[in-house]
Amino acid sequence: MSVSVQIKRLAGNEDISLPAQMSELAAGFDLYAAVEADKTLHPGERSLIPTGFAMALPAGYEAQIRPRSGLAYKHGITCLNTPGTIDADYRGEVKVLLVNLGQEPFTIRRNERIAQMVIQVVPAVTLIEVEELSETVRGTGGFGHTGK
Template identity: 60%
Template sequence: MRFDVMIRKLPGNEDLPLPTRMSDGASGFDLYAAIPEEFFLEPGEWKLIPAGFALEMPEGLEAQVRPRSGLALKYGVTVLNAPGTVDADYRGEVSVLLHNLGKQPFPVRRGDRIAQLVFQEVAPVRLRETEHLKDTPRGAGGFGHTGK
């Protein structure tokens, strides 16, 4: 099934490309920094970086803002709240909460590819309160419960 997602460049960002799939098999659309001028993201620092567009998605779809693997590997730069969620009813500017976990200042320039956007279907879940849950062999075993 194919979904139609409407996208609108925000004023002042006409020079930037729309989010782009970099290959035919890519899951994500690369997002570009819509900043007025270059700055350096210092080690340990995070900053909200606008992407220069807004979306209109059909109900039942979400967009996830995820790190770019190359930035993470080469520079230690990631998305702080990965994956960031863009809900179907949000109409504001899509932004990226970029975080420098590396050891060097990271330059961010207008038009740099800073993250990727992956679209996912949202399961139609209804929460129903109950007094009892079915037992399983795992039970309440959580973090590290297998000993590894």
């Protein structure tokens, strides 16, 4: 199944690569930094990084913004609010909220790959208020209830 998503390159970003899958079976599209100048993230610092494009997702879809595994592993660079959700009715510039959880400053350069975007189906859901919920073995057991 193939879905078409309209992508609009924003003015002043003609040199920025549009989202791209880096292999034939890649689930995600790599996103590129559209920073005007190099941006250094110091340990513990976060920043909202522009990507230089906007898009129109079809109804019933969302885009999830996720970290790039290599940046996370090698430098401690990851996304906050992961996965970040872009709704089908949003038409503004896609931006990535990066944080440096590493021990060294990390510099983000223009047109550098910074995150990945996965397009997902969002089912139509109706919430129904009830007086009681059905019983399960787990019941109300929450965080850490099964041990380590």
